[in-house]
Amino acid sequence: MKEKGEKTVRAAKPLRNHGKTFLRTVQPYLFVAPFVFFFVLFGLVPLVMGVVISFTKWDYASPMEWYGLKNYGLLFGVVGSGQVAKDFWNAVLHTLLFAVIETPLLIIVPLGVALLVTKCRWVKKFSMGFFYFPTILSITTVCILFNFLLDTNSGVINHYLRTAIPWITQMPYAWISIFLLSTWWGVGGNMILYVAGIANVPQELLEAATLDGANAVQRFFHITLPCMKRTMLYTIIMTTIGSFNMLGQSQVLTAGGPNYMTRTAMMVIYDTAFGGINNFGRACAMSIVFGVIMFAFTFAGYRLQIADDKEGIA
Amino acid sequence: MTKMKLKDKIVHYFKNHSKGSIVFTAVCYLLLIGCALIVLVPSLWAVATSVKYETEVLDANVTLFPHRVTFENYASILANRNVPILLWFWNSIKIAVVYVVLYLLIASLAAFAFSRLRFKGREFLFWLGMSSMMIPGVINMIPNYIIIDKLHLVDNMFSMILPGLGGVFGVFMLRQFMRGIPLAYDEAAKIDGASDFRIYFHIILPLCLPVLVTLAIFSFQGNWNDYVWPLIVTNSAETRTLTAGLATFSGSYAHQYGKQMAGAVLSALPILIVFLAGQKYFIKGISIGGIKG
Numbered sequence: 001m002k003e004k005g006e007k008t009v010r011a012a013k014p015l016r017n018h019g020k021t022f023l024r025t026v027q028p029y030l031f032v033a034p035f036v037f038f039f040v041l042f043g044l045v046p047l048v049m050g051v052v053i054s055f056t057k058w059d060y061a062s063p064m065e066w067y068g069l070k071n072y073g074l075l076f077g078v079v080g081s082g083q084v085a086k087d088f089w090n091a092v093l094h095t096l097l098f099a100v101i102e103t104p105l106l107i108i109v110p111l112g113v114a115l116l117v118t119k120c121r122w123v124k125k126f127s128m129g130f131f132y133f134p135t136i137l138s139i140t141t142v143c144i145l146f147n148f149l150l151d152t153n154s155g156v157i158n159h160y161l162r163t164a165i166p167w168i169t170q171m172p173y174a175w176i177s178i179f180l181l182s183t184w185w186g187v188g189g190n191m192i193l194y195v196a197g198i199a200n201v202p203q204e205l206l207e208a209a210t211l212d213g214a215n216a217v218q219r220f221f222h223i224t225l226p227c228m229k230r231t232m233l234y235t236i237i238m239t240t241i242g243s244f245n246m247l248g249q250s251q252v253l254t255a256g257g258p259n260y261m262t263r264t265a266m267m268v269i270y271d272t273a274f275g276g277i278n279n280f281g282r283a284c285a286m287s288i289v290f291g292v293i294m295f296a297f298t299f300a301g302y303r304l305q306i307a308d309d310k311e312g313i314a
Numbered sequence: 315m316t317k318m319k320l321k322d323k324i325v326h327y328f329k330n331h332s333k334g335s336i337v338f339t340a341v342c343y344l345l346l347i348g349c350a351l352i353v354l355v356p357s358l359w360a361v362a363t364s365v366k367y368e369t370e371v372l373d374a375n376v377t378l379f380p381h382r383v384t385f386e387n388y389a390s391i392l393a394n395r396n397v398p399i400l401l402w403f404w405n406s407i408k409i410a411v412v413y414v415v416l417y418l419l420i421a422s423l424a425a426f427a428f429s430r431l432r433f434k435g436r437e438f439l440f441w442l443g444m445s446s447m448m449i450p451g452v453i454n455m456i457p458n459y460i461i462i463d464k465l466h467l468v469d470n471m472f473s474m475i476l477p478g479l480g481g482v483f484g485v486f487m488l489r490q491f492m493r494g495i496p497l498a499y500d501e502a503a504k505i506d507g508a509s510d511f512r513i514y515f516h517i518i519l520p521l522c523l524p525v526l527v528t529l530a531i532f533s534f535q536g537n538w539n540d541y542v543w544p545l546i547v548t549n550s551a552e553t554r555t556l557t558a559g560l561a562t563f564s565g566s567y568a569h570q571y572g573k574q575m576a577g578a579v580l581s582a583l584p585i586l587i588v589f590l591a592g593q594k595y596f597i598k599g600i601s602i603g604g605i606k607g
Contacts, residue, residue, distance in 0.1 A: 027510050028433035035424035036439065038480035043446055046457030053457065060460075113349055119342040127346060129593045134353060136589050137582050139541055140560035144578045145360050147564050148571045154372050156359045184352070189535075192597065245452065248541040252561055266452065266542065273456050274546060284456050291450040302448045 054284040059277060071285035088286055090260070091268040092293065097175075098264065099243035099297070102182050106239045107232075110187045114194035115220075128195055135188035139248035146181045147253060168254055174262050178249045186242075190235045197231035198224060230308065237301040244294045265290045364388070364575035371571045387576035397566065399580045401552060402559040405471065407584075409555060410537045413475045414530050420479055421529070422522065425488035426514045430500060440489075447482040459546050473547040474555065478537060484529050491525040492518060524598075531596060538585070556581055 057067040073079035075088055117127045134142065149156045150167035158164055167177045201224050209219050225232070247266040250256055256263040269290065273283035328336065359378060363371055364387055366380040391397060427433070428440050458477050467473040495518060503513045519526075544558035551559065560581055567573045589596065 023509075025433070028427045028431040028436070031427035031431065031510070031514070032424045032439065034420045035480070035485060038420065038476065039443060039446070039482065040480070041461065042458055042477040042480040043454065043482075046454040046461065047446075047449065049457035049460065050453045116342055116346045116349065119339065120346050123343075123346070125597070127350070128597050129590075130350060131353060132597070133357075133586070133589070136535075136585050138557040138560065138585075139539060140557050140563065141578050141581045144560065144564050144574050144581075145356060148363065148574055148578075149356055149359065151569075151571070154376065154569075154571060156356070159376065184356070241450070244450070248557075248561075252564065269452065269455070270542060270546075273459075280456055280460075284453075287453045287455060291453040294450040294452070295448060298450075299448060306444060 050284045050287060053280055054288050056281045058280045060280055061278070067281055071282045072289070074282065075285055075289055084282070087260075087263075088265075088268055088289075091263045091265045092290060094261070094263060095244060095246065095265040095290075096293075098178070098182075098246055099240060102179060102186075102243045102246075103236070103239050105179065105183050106186045106190055106243075107236060109183060110190035110235075111194050113187060113191045114198060117191070117195055118198050124195075128192060131191050132188035134185050137185065139185065140252055142181060142185045143249060143252035146177065146184075150177050150180075169258055171258055171261050174254050174258055178253065178262060181249055181253060182246070186239075190239065193231050193235055194228070197228040201227040233301060233305055233308070237298055237305065240298055240301070241294070244297070360575045360578050363571055364579045366572050368570055368572045372569075387572040388580065391573055391576050391580060396551060397559070397563060397577065398551065399556070399559070399577060402554055402556040403581065403584050405553065406538055406555040406557065409471050409474045410534050412471075413478055413537045414534050416475065417479055417481065417484060417533050418526055418530060421481070421484035422488050422519060422526065423514070424485045425492055426510075426518055428485065429489045429492040430497070430513075430518070431510065443482045443485060447486065455542070455546070462547050468547055469549055469553045471553070474537070474540070474544050477543070478533070481533075484533065487529060488522060488525060491522055495521050527595060527598075 053064075054071055055067060055069070057065040057070070070079055074084045077085035113131055117124055117131065120127065137145075147168070148154075150158075152158060152164055152166045152169070155167065157167065165173055167173045205223050205227070206219055209223055214222065245266055246264050247270065250262045250264050250267050251270075254262045256267055265286070269283050269286045272279045272286060331339075362378050362380055365383045365385065367382060367384055367386075370376065370381060391399065428436060462468060462473045462477070467476070499517050499521075500513050503517055508516070538555075539557055540555070541557050541561070544555045545561060548554045548558065560577070563577050564574055567577070
């Protein structure tokens with residue numbers, strides 16, 4: 001499309017002035033048009049739709065019915081028996097639990113591995129690829145693998161520990177299993193970013209600190225870590241969002257069990273919207289309430305990131 | 315520095331380091347090996363189990379290495395039409411590659427305009443995009459399904475490509491990088507009579523290559539690992555991606571761990587080959603561009 005536009009300019013050389021001023025004003029819009037089109041269609045329109053649908057009772061098949069604030073009433077336990085509210089908030093609580101524990105795990109463990117990888121420089125390149133390997137696997141592949149590893153009778157973990165722990169079917173093991181799986185799977189991604197971040201720390205600073213008598217721990221906390229501010233901020237935001245959106249682990253490994261104890265917010269929303277009856281109105285209300293909670297947790301991080309971006313202009 | 319033989323290198327190393335630092339390094343290597351085992355051992359068990367007979371897998375005195383090797387698990391998985399793993403893999407690759415190419419094109423075009431061209435509404439549009447980045451995607455999930463359904467794209471590969479094209483993150487990242495490229499390049503090209511598209515395509519885009527690689531990796535992985543969206547927009551097994559298709563896999567082979575592991579290995583092998591082939595660029599790409607994000 002754009003290539004064509006360029007050729008017409010050349011052909012119309014006699015009319016250059018006219019054509020060029022017109023093109024100068026229109027062209028920028030042509031550059032952003034594809035992005036804006038998809039952004040509006042799949043980013044803004046759905047947002048408005050979601051809010052509208054959340055005020056309705058709608059199963060997608062029959063006509064939409066205005067429901068007012070009833071969906072929200074159900075979610076906050078003001079209307080109805082409170083069962084919907086209980087299910088929803090339990091799931092939100094589970095998600096918060098997961099995010100609060102898993103996010104630090106996926107920051108600290110990769111940072112540790114990244115330090116080891118950097119220190120062992122004879123095998124640095126090889127180990128970067130090696131520890132990234134689990135991350136390239138699909139979450140479902142990893143769940144199938146862990147489903148076997150964690151099996152009570154024929155699983156490898158019980159085999160090595162010489163125990164018969166019901167890893168998947170009992171609490172609190174089910175959650176421990178999910179943390180184990182998620183960490184095994186997720187370490188690689190942040191690790192690579194941290195290795196890159198550590199490599200970018202100015203060597204002069206570290207040398208100067210060593211001369212001033214700073215030990216390795218002091219150098220790490222006072223030089224390496226502050227120099228990695230951007231990387232840290234980015235990984236913290238992304239990992240938090242990822243943890244909040246957790247669904248695969250709960251659905252494939254534990255199927256939300258035992259006794260709905262590993263059901264996450266995403267799972268409840270998915271089941272409400274697509275599990276048998278399409279309760280779109282209620283599911284949209286859930287998405288919005290859960291979205292607001294997520295927003296509250298990530299907002300500060302984003303603000304820092306955008307402030308950082310603005311600093312770049314000055 | 316002249317090239318040293320490994321033996322000389324080792325001697326050199328021991329001469330130049332204190333006892334404490336050598337011990338510390340050794341401990342680090344040991345810890346690294348420990349971490350490596352945590353990754354390696356489960357993977358080895360998966361491969362080993364996939365070539366065992368099911369009776370051997372369930373044996374209480376099971377060992378890592380199989381007593382008798384069989385490929386019947388693989389044969390039975392590949393013959394099962396309800397779990398077309400190779401087809402799923404092909405779908406996943408096709409969708410992810412088309413998505414990444416389109417996304418890089420769209421995002422870089424927009425980032426170019428946002429960072430180097432002047433037009434009315436630029437700040438507003440960019441601000442709008444940035445703010446929307448903070449809005450959690452879950453709110454859009456159900457309405458997006460409705461849009462895809464109204465466009466008759468359910469069970470179509472484009473249902474897993476188009477929604478992601480409105481992503482703001484790539485535009486943000488690319489704009490940030492492009493802003494670091496001196497405007498003098500554009501001006502020089504303009505004096506030589508180059509159009510904006512030419513400047514974008516022949517000057518700015520090649521300079522952005524490191525970020526483009528990084529972004530390609532991130533968006534490829536995001537698309538590849540998307541679990542819930544393909545489940546929502548596909549009804550038939552043939553149109554699913556690998557990640558979504560395998561969701562019910564363990565259920566259909568309950569307690570048949572030989573077959574489950576054969577499935578896991580089959581689903582991991584192709585992407586592993588892709589990864590190993592491109593590993594050099596891959597790690598470089600993340601290392602160069604990732605920090606800028």
